[in-house]
Amino acid sequence: MLRLLMIVCFIASSSFAQEWKRYTAANSGLVSDLVYDITVTRDGILWAGTGAGLASFNGTVWTTYDTVNSPLPDPYITALAADTNGVIWIGMGYAGVARLSNGVWTHYHSANSDLPHNTIFDITIGPDNTPWFATERGVVNYNGTVWKNIAPIMVEPRSRAVAFDRTGVLWMGTYDAPDFRGYMEYLKGDSLWFTILSKLDIISTHPWCMAPLNDSTMFVGTGNGLAEVVNGRWTIFHKQDSPLPSNGIRALASVGDTMLIGTASGYCELSGETWKVVLPSEGGLPNDVITDIAVDRMGNRWLATAASGIVVHKPGGIVTQRRDHAGPPDEFVLHQNYPNPFNPRTTITFTVQNSGPATLKIFDAIGREVAELMNEQLTAGVQYRRNFDAGHLAGGMYLARLTSGPMTQYRKMVLLK
Incomplete structure (x- = not known):
């Protein structure tokens, strides 16, 4: 027809x-x-x-x-x-x-x-x-x-x-x-x-x-x-x-x-x-x-x-999503490293809620700092990624610590050797 x-x-x-x-x-x-x-x-x-x-x-x-x-x-x-x-x-x-x-x-x-x-x-x-x-x-x-x-x-x-x-x-x-x-x-x-x-x-x-x-x-x-x-x-x-x-x-x-x-x-x-x-x-x-x-x-x-x-x-103009709060909608998140357990390399991803200085450090099981992966100015809402090579460290549990302003998060990581 x-x-x-x-x-x-x-x-x-x-x-x-x-x-x-x-x-x-x-x-x-x-x-x-x-x-x-x-x-x-x-x-x-x-x-x-x-x-x-x-x-x-x-x-x-x-x-x-x-x-x-x-x-x-x-x-x-x-x-x-x-x-x-x-x-x-x-x-x-x-x-x-x-x-x-x-x-x-x-x-x-x-x-x-x-x-x-x-x-x-x-x-x-x-x-x-x-x-x-x-x-x-x-x-x-x-x-x-x-x-x-x-x-x-x-x-x-x-x-x-x-x-x-x-x-x-x-x-x-x-x-x-x-x-x-x-x-x-x-x-x-x-x-x-x-x-x-x-x-x-x-x-x-x-x-x-x-x-x-x-x-x-x-x-x-x-x-x-x-x-x-x-x-x-x-x-x-x-x-x-x-x-x-x-x-x-x-x-x-x-x-x-x-x-x-x-x-x-x-x-x-x-x-x-x-x-x-x-x-x-x-x-x-x-x-x-x-x-x-x-x-x-x-x-x-x-x-x-x-x-x-x-x-x-969109005909007539693209419509962006409304936010119920001012400022960046992003979260302060330290994601679990992957792979975990790892040997000897792993990747850590994270975002910060507010732009400004931030650090990412690694500590051993008794609290000693063994690596500083980052110490710099970060932008809110951007996903960052850092690689950690633990080839020189002994096997065991380690902690990744992300700090940005007053906020801090930890993640446990297991190095197998």
Whole structure:
């Protein structure tokens, strides 16, 4: 069925200065410009999975996690999701799944759990607040105790995307390895059914992404076009017959009655019959593939890209989070060293609440100072990192002490020799 469309093209102008902002590894704490996935927690914290580790951003301070300063087992972060309790689920390219909750890390992989494969492509949180994972060997759910693998309808399933619609049906973008045919599978309770994409004029190996718009409408992004599914009826959009700037649809999200669409060469917003299209180099959009989209509680659109960092955009102007107190929102924190126990090197990270002089010193078990790692002026809200080499010290317990003004924190460290 043909649809009448109104097209609004954004033209670069000075007004974009307030509507677009870009974060890169060069101008922020983002660990890499290669960003695979992003998510925003209920309290407004942005999390970014990159090709070189994990990063979080609270609107002021960036915090980074990699294989050196944290228990993160693999820096290649391919998928992220946050549950309603603020737990961060981290999918990796080669090491399975990590769970981060209140600073505590848990690692799941195919050798210590029923995770079917260590390559994770997507994560979604279900209505019961449990995570579902799209892996190289199908879809699996973990309820905190039991891993449940979804019985495949094909010989060799390769799952790439998972998402729930507003009625509680799980949509699974999958393809069959022997013939590379793309499927959309659906799961509701114990009922499993599917759609073959090639029968819908979508010649694509598999869906890349899905997102609900309302109770009756789901959008599906593929390598060969966009689909709008209303009560089971599919309408297909291609670059050739719609305002889409590209047939490669890698990212979808919704805000209100508007669908946000990230493509291989541009960004779109579709509201009813009205398309708004932003092409590369217009406004603040880089010429790059949009890999993911997340919306924060202020309505800001966060766009992850394949090589250009993260762009935040909001029509009418980006809205920053309000703080209930004056001054820097940061905490005085001395993080636990990693690794711990260690032999002979370890890394210590920390932030200070107020700018000014600070010291980081190491003491042995009877209180003797054995090292001064830092004695300098620090800036509030910046995450600092110092390496400690204890190769010249005897094995045993040591204390790291961070002092800034009237505040002091200690951490126990164990040197194994």
